[in-house]
Amino acid sequence: MTLINTNEPNFKSVFDELLGRGKMDMEHVSSIVKGLIDEIRSDGDSALMTHIAKFDRWSPSNGAELRIDAADMKRAYEALDPTLKASLHLAYDRIRTYHEKQLPKSWFDTEANGTILGQKVTPVDRAGLYIPGGKAAYPSSLLMNVIPAQVAGVEHIVVTTPTPDNEPNELLLAACHLCGVTEVFKVGGASAIAAMAYGTETIPKVDVITGPGNIFVATAKKMVFGEVNIDMIAGPSEIGVLADDSANPSHIAIDLLSQAEHDEMASSILITPSQKFAEACAAEVEVWLKKLPREEIARKSIDERAAIIVTSSMEEAVKFMNEIAPEHLEVATDNPFALLPSIKHAGAIFLGHYTPEAIGDYVAGPNHTLPTGGTAKFYSPLGVENFMKKSSIISFSRQAINEIGEACALIAHTEGLGAHEASVRCRLDV
Amino acid sequence: MTLINTNEPNFKSVFDELLGRGKMDMEHVSSIVKGLIDEIRSDGDSALMTHIAKFDRWSPSNGAELRIDAADMKRAYEALDPTLKASLHLAYDRIRTYHEKQLPKSWFDTEANGTILGQKVTPVDRAGLYIPGGKAAYPSSLLMNVIPAQVAGVEHIVVTTPTPDNEPNELLLAACHLCGVTEVFKVGGASAIAAMAYGTETIPKVDVITGPGNIFVATAKKMVFGEVNIDMIAGPSEIGVLADDSANPSHIAIDLLSQAEHDEMASSILITPSQKFAEACAAEVEVWLKKLPREEIARKSIDERAAIIVTSSMEEAVKFMNEIAPEHLEVATDNPFALLPSIKHAGAIFLGHYTPEAIGDYVAGPNHTLPTGGTAKFYSPLGVENFMKKSSIISFSRQAINEIGEACALIAHTEGLGAHEASVRCRLDV
Structure with missing residues (x-):
């Protein structure tokens, strides 16, 4: 784990490396993924069966299986x-x-001349949720993807998940029943993404695909974007912590480790104005590491990708954290809300000494599917709106078009679009 | 123009062709676009200059130009x-x-045990707007992209537009001044998209790229998605019209033509339960065509890609229109709002006899950047939210974590994530 002060000469290079974290090299898998997608598009179920035999080591004999x-x-x-x-x-x-509190409302407004303008919000018809299988088959991922789709009012929810050796994860099955989903298919990887994007004899074509996955899944999601909508392109998990001496170093250490245990590629970054706290926290990480069931993964992640940065002030700490734009951000100070206005970019913000990141993974309520790798600068958490879309509503009266039609016709004329101009003029009284 | 009744034997094949409209074959340009992007990434401004000399036929001698x-x-x-x-x-x-009415609000809610949950909405730091140049340099495109970014509160707005032969479009320049944008660069095509996605010595890296463009621009936007966010992948323009005998066939004919004149690839589709109206409208299209300044483009589009479909009822007409999911949808009936609840998919809905589509292109108020090619099933119109993103807010009190921490720790334990479990347990009183 790197422990560095912002005034050290090599700080910039260390920080630049943190900014580059989580960049995925999709290029080296793109021809493989494209091949898999093309096969699903041309051969449907039969390609799916071939891919399952190859990657999941079992051979379904027909679509129903x-x-x-x-x-x-x-x-x-x-x-x-x-x-x-x-x-x-x-x-x-x-x-x-x-998620029910996220539900957007249709709205409209009227003008005295008879104009009505508004926005109608409707769910997509069909959503496809991808849930990783095997060791990473987390029931919590199912809840976090299904619930926003259900709250949005999606009528047709499809789940795909790989089942290596045809052995479904029992916890995931239980969660499917709990959520009330019924269309669950044993297909994984890029093949599952392609099947949901284009449809096969067995897998319905959907409008939106969401859910986490490895580099093959992420690359496939990017490739089918446009044919369907997707939530985001997500990489390894990460946590940023802003803390001062009021925080408990042991608590912050285990919070950093809760990301590190996910994945050797996960990043854990503490930024603090206190050198003393930084050192205490680094020591506590070592104490905790030895107690973890996933010690090996966590240690590799901490050794290679964790950092503790000591700043001259909390203000400077916030500034650097905004550049990091972490997926999860803990603010472990006595008055964390005082910092909230200056925090610009983070997927989810965990405030105060009693809000460990893990509480947001399972039971707090907000979604745990969050933008990674600095993409919190432009992506939002998965939510109800990922499963909805808007239509603009425009209604003009005879009076209304007579009032502003001339301006419209003039701009159309100036842009050289004669039919646009005529379509307005023919409705004017003059 | 095809005129067909839904009960004719070849209806399905005609309709399937309409559903496949606007599919873009990005594959045949993807290696060219990837090459251009790679050059901008590795050589920055110097690659930009080379591309401008090649595509726009002028040679800037330095970035400032x-x-x-x-x-x-x-x-x-x-x-x-x-x-x-x-x-x-x-x-x-x-x-x-x-667009000010679209502005989403941050919100939070509290629970008696001291929990605070919410969602903070913030603008992106930097937006990059692409505006096509040459003949298709429409000042209205500038307004429709700049205004939502301004309303969102984006601090840094960058515009790129190609200027063939180094001759900027005066109307576009005037619109830039009117909107108050100051960072406008003479760069176009895939190179402009790459420059805004990755940054060069002169062009700032942005967080979100929006704006229309040809297949090269669309392909580049898809390729940089993930590095930045984008609005949507848009194809040729299109209009769908639902009308009955209460509509004026001459008005509907010119409305169909207002899309056809955009582009030979544009689609104009009328669906009506009235055979008589269908025939009258087809005749009026011929009358109008001869009067249009862009007759040649419009005629090709109408001949090859327009369709009038006669249904057994308005209900059936709506059903087929929902499958089409048009970019623009006119509802030309006496009581158009009666149909609104059953309309599921359309970029913008124009209601009543005095609401030609063109009014929405310029002055009505809603955005004219809309999903095409059936993607209204999952994309929304460009709007303020394209330039904003959300962060979840989670704050637990000591009481709150004691109340639900055990449930959280148990799920984490079940998923095999020991550090997650420990990070919660260490904060419990027991």
């Missing part, structure tokens, strides 16, 4: 430990309540 | 005909008023 039986989901749900079941229900309810 | 002088914009504005100037100001004011 790709579908997970609702009875299996129900069985998995009923087999859940009662405390876990209650915890998942608590998560579902809190996530649902938060 | 790429910038359009604010004095030139002011001069062009002052030289405007006073009536046109007033019309452009009317357009600016109405577009601004509409």
Whole structure:
């Protein structure tokens, strides 16, 4: 782990490396991904079966075998430990309540001359949710993708998830039943993205694809963008922490590790004006590391990609953190809301000493699908609006077009568009 | 122009062709576009100069020459005909008023146990607006891209536009002054998109790129998506009209032509339950065509890509129009609002006999940058939100984490993430 002060001569190069974190080299996989997509487009289900045999090591004999039986989901749900079941229900309810507050409203406004202008908001017809399989098959990912689509009012929700060796993850099945999704298919990777973007005999074509995934999934999502909408292109997870001496170094250390344990490529970045806190926190990371079940992954991530930066002030710390634009940002100070106005870019902001990032991964309510790698400068968390779209509403009266039609016709004329001009003029009284 | 009834045997094949309209074959330009982008990334300004010499036939000798002088914009504005100037100001004011109503608000909510959850909405730091040059240099495009960025509160707005033979379009310059933009660069095509996505010595790197363009621009926008956000991938313009016998066939004919005159690839589609209206409208298209300054383009578009579909009912007409999901949709009936609830997919909806599509291109207020080719099923009109992004806000109290922390820790434990679990447990009182 790097511990550096902003006044050290090599700070700029260390910081530039942090800014470049999470850049994905899609180029080296793009021809493979394009090949997989082309095969799905031309051969549909039969290509899917071939890809499954190759990547997931089992051979479905027909399209129907790709579908997970609702009875299996129900069985998995009923087999859940009662405390876990209650915890998942608590998560579902809190996530649902938060997302319901996001629901945008259609609106309109009128002018005295008879004009009505507005915006109609409607759900997409079909959403496709990608949920990683195998070790990274997290039921929380399912909740975080399904709930915003449900709140948006999407009628047709499709889930795809890879099932290596044809062994579905029981927790994921249980979560599907809990959420009430019924169209779940055992397909993964770029093939699943292509199948949902273009449709096959078995997998319905959708309008929006969301969900996390590896570099193959991310590259496929980018390639089908335009044919469908997508949520974002996400890379390895990351956390930024702004803290001062009021924070508990042991708590901040385990928070940094909670990202590091995800992935060797994850980034954990603490920026603090206190050299003493920085050093205490670095020491606590070592103490915690030895206790972690995923010590090896976390240690590699911490060794290679974690950084503690000591600044001259909290103001300077915020400035650098805005440049980082982290996926998760903890503000561990006594009065964290005082810093909120100056925080410009972060996927989710966790305020105060009792708000560890992990609380937002599961039960707080807001979505845990967040922009990574600095893309919080322009992407938003996954939300209800990813599953909705808008139509402008325009209605003019005879009086209204007579009042402003001439201006419209003149601009059209100036732009050389005669039919535009005529379509307005023919409706004027003069 | 095709005129067909839904009960004719070849209807399905005609309709499928309409559904496939506007598909862009990006593949055949993708290696050219990738080459241009790579050159800008590695050589910056010097590559820009080379591209300008090649595509726009002039040779800037340094980066400063790429910038359009604010004095030139002011001069062009002052030289405007006073009536046109007033019309452009009317357009600016109405577009601004509409977009101000779109501005999303940050919000939060509290729970009795001390939890605060919310969403903070902030503008992006820098927006890059691409405005086509030459014949298609429309001042209205500038207004429609600049105003939502200004309303969003974007501090740094950059405009790029190609200037063939180093001759800027005077109308566009005037519109720049009117809108108050000052960073305008004479760069076009894929090179401009790459310059704004990655930055050069002269062109600043931005966070969001919006604006229309040809297949090279569209392909470049798709390629830089992820490095920056983009508005949408747009193809040729199109109009759908739902009309019955209450509409004036001459008016609807010129409305269809107002799309056809844009581009030989534009699509104009009328769906009506009245055979009589369909035939009258087809005849009026012929009458109008001869009067148009852009007759040749419009005729080619009408001949090859226009269609009139006669249905058994207005309900059936709406159903087919929802499948088309047109960029512009006119509803030309006596009571158009009665149909609004059943209209699911359209970029902008123009209601009633006095609302020609062209009114929305210039002065109505809503944005004229709209999803094409059926992508209204998942994309929205360009708007203020394209220039903003959200951050989730999460703040837990000691009481709050004690109440729901156990559920969170249990799910984390079940997912095998020990540091997540520990980061919550270490904050619990027990």
